[in-house]
Amino acid sequence: MxxxxxxxxxxxxxxxxxxxxxxxxxxxxxxxxxxxxxxxxxxxxxxxxxxxxxxxxxxxxxxxxxxxxxxQLGAIFQRQFRTVEHVPPVLRELVASLNESASFYVPAGEGRICLHRVDARRMIRDAVKEGDWRPLGNGAAGTIILAFRGEKGAAFARARKEYWASSFGNEVDPELAAFSVPTFGLGSKLIGALSISGPGHRLQALGKSVLVPLLLDAARRLTMTFGGDSSVFPQS
Missing domain, CATH: 1.10.10.10 (Winged helix-like DNA-binding domain superfamily/Winged helix DNA-binding domain)
Structure with a gap:
């Protein structure tokens, strides 16, 4: 042969x-x-x-x-896998494309923790740091995490159907906005929420037609890396 x-x-x-x-x-x-x-x-x-x-x-x-x-190979993958090797490069790509800050949140009890963060090089941006904790009821990433935990309600059903969520204004700062998408691992397990955030007027100027396709593409790639099924995401 x-x-x-x-x-x-x-x-x-x-x-x-x-x-x-x-x-x-x-x-x-x-x-x-x-x-x-x-x-x-x-x-x-x-x-x-x-x-x-x-x-x-x-x-x-x-x-x-x-x-x-x-x-057996999946068990080896799970033992060896580290998000720090895979998520930050994707965040940097998003920041380079959009010039807005990118974050990766994971569920933590009744809240979410910013596990990875890449700041945009702009004077005005949202003040989020790696390790920051936020309640799940706050922001686009919280909506995504709750939605894919099966939370009931129209907003969560829409997030499950469209695989993205947005928020304009929150308890921390009414001027901030964010767009977020889920990422999945083996067995369709939710790994975390990938987000772009910044001043509301700047994200509105970019528009969902720009933000959502880039985020969904990043989510597909991370989901493949995590061992999940990337075909679940809608084609943008």
């Missing part, structure tokens, strides 16, 4: 694994062919290799299930 054909085989094997979804009990050969657009003979051959390596199992009805090997 040439190097190129070997790489192609690996790509197709990974393509097979990638079409399994969280709500799939198993997938038949026909379903795998429909989802991958690969020939059935190719799928059968690659599935045999994946079974031998522990990535798939064949159950009595002939369909395929994900094996134990991905779970």
């Amino acid at each position: 040439s190097d190129e054909s070997g790489v192609a085989a690996v790509d197709r094997a990974l393509q097979i694994l990638a079409v399994f979804r969280a709500d799939d009990y198993s997938l038949s050969l026909v379903q795998l062919a429909e989802r991958t657009m690969l020939h059935k003979s190719t799928i059968i051959r690659l599935c045999e290799s994946l079974i031998k390596a522990g990535y798939l199992v064949r159950i009595p009805d002939g369909s395929y299930q994900v094996g134990a090997k991905p779970l």
Whole structure:
């Protein structure tokens, strides 16, 4: 087997694994062919290799299930993963694109903590520091965290549907505004809220048509990095 054909085989094997979804009990050969657009003979051959390596199992009805090997790799990923290596570069990209400050909040009891922060180089900006605690009922990031915890109410339902939230004015400063999006990890677990914040008039000038697509793109990339399903986000 040439190097190129070997790489192609690996790509197709990974393509097979990638079409399994969280709500799939198993997938038949026909379903795998429909989802991958690969020939059935190719799928059968690659599935045999994946079974031998522990990535798939064949159950009595002939369909395929994900094996134990991905779970073992997932456990290694969870032990090794550190947000500090992945989130700040994304925040810096947002700040470079928008010239407004970017933050990453994680749930902390009945509140949220700013885990990572990159300030815009502007004289007037919101005064948020890494380690700051905020109540969940305050701001766009709080809305996102509550929404994806299942909080009831029209604002939370809208955030779950659209995958973003905004706030103009809060208890800290009525002149501030923020836009926020969720990020997810393995098993669709909410990891945190990614936010852009600054004076309300500046964010209004940028507009949601600029802010939301950039935030959603960043959320997709972080969600992929966290091991989550980036396909849940709406296409901007």
